[in-house]
Amino acid sequence: MGQVFDKLQGKDWRRKQVRKITDKVFDRVRNQSETVNLTFEDLYIAVLLVYNDINKRLPGPHFDPPSKEEVRSMIQECDINLDGEIDREEFSKFIQRLMGDTFIIVSQGLILTLVVAPTVAMATKRATEGVPGIGKVVQKLPNSIYASLVTLAVVLLQKSVQESD
Numbered sequence: 001m002g003q004v005f006d007k008l009q010g011k012d013w014r015r016k017q018v019r020k021i022t023d024k025v026f027d028r029v030r031n032q033s034e035t036v037n038l039t040f041e042d043l044y045i046a047v048l049l050v051y052n053d054i055n056k057r058l059p060g061p062h063f064d065p066p067s068k069e070e071v072r073s074m075i076q077e078c079d080i081n082l083d084g085e086i087d088r089e090e091f092s093k094f095i096q097r098l099m100g101d102t103f104i105i106v107s108q109g110l111i112l113t114l115v116v117a118p119t120v121a122m123a124t125k126r127a128t129e130g131v132p133g134i135g136k137v138v139q140k141l142p143n144s145i146y147a148s149l150v151t152l153a154v155v156l157l158q159k160s161v162q163e164s165d
Contacts, residue, residue, distance in 0.1 A: 018054075018099060022092045025049045037085035043094075044071050050095055066098060074098070121150030 029038060029046045038046060051065040066074075078094040079086060086094060125146050128138045138146065 015096070018096060019092055021050055021053050022095045023088070025053065026088050026091050035085075037083070037087045038091060039085055040072065040075060043075060043086050043091070044068055046091065047071055047095070047098070050099075054099070117151040117154040118147040120154075121147040124150065 025046050026038070029042050029049065030036070033039070033042050035042065048065050051063060055062040074094060074097065075086065078090050078097070080090055081087075122143065125138055125141075125143070129135045141149075
């Protein structure tokens with residue numbers, strides 16, 4: 001349970017996950033372009049790949065990558081050695097800055113799913129006690145199974161809302 005909590009709350013865990021993705025993407029783009037560092041065009045391709053990878057791995061809404069203009073303005077802030085190219089460390093910091101808001105939104109979705117949904121489940125279970133027919137069936141279900149079913153329903157509802165957007 002402690003590991004789950006660390007994963008939900010730990011900035012270090014998040015940083016490590018983003019670093020794994022950025023290292024993989026950096027190497028992929030660098031190998032394809034056969035350069036040591038990333039040029040602006042390489043950087044933009046790498047940003048698109050990172051967003052694609054993160055959108056595949058993380059639950060919740062998918063995030064649109066920044067425009068070329070946004071990347072162009074940020075490259076000046078992250079190009080520490082001012083050589084016009086982005087090295088591995090600069091790329092990692094660049095992506096960390098881009099993804100800051102993304103993880104806040106994902107964390108809010110996880111909190112809703114993991115905390116609010118089970119609480120609502122237990123409240124609805126108590127509320128259905130007096131409903132003829134349904135109350136008896138719901139009361140026969142163990143709390144853990146009922147809470148899991150309601151949480152699953154919330155996750156499916158979140159997915160359907162995302163897909164309709």
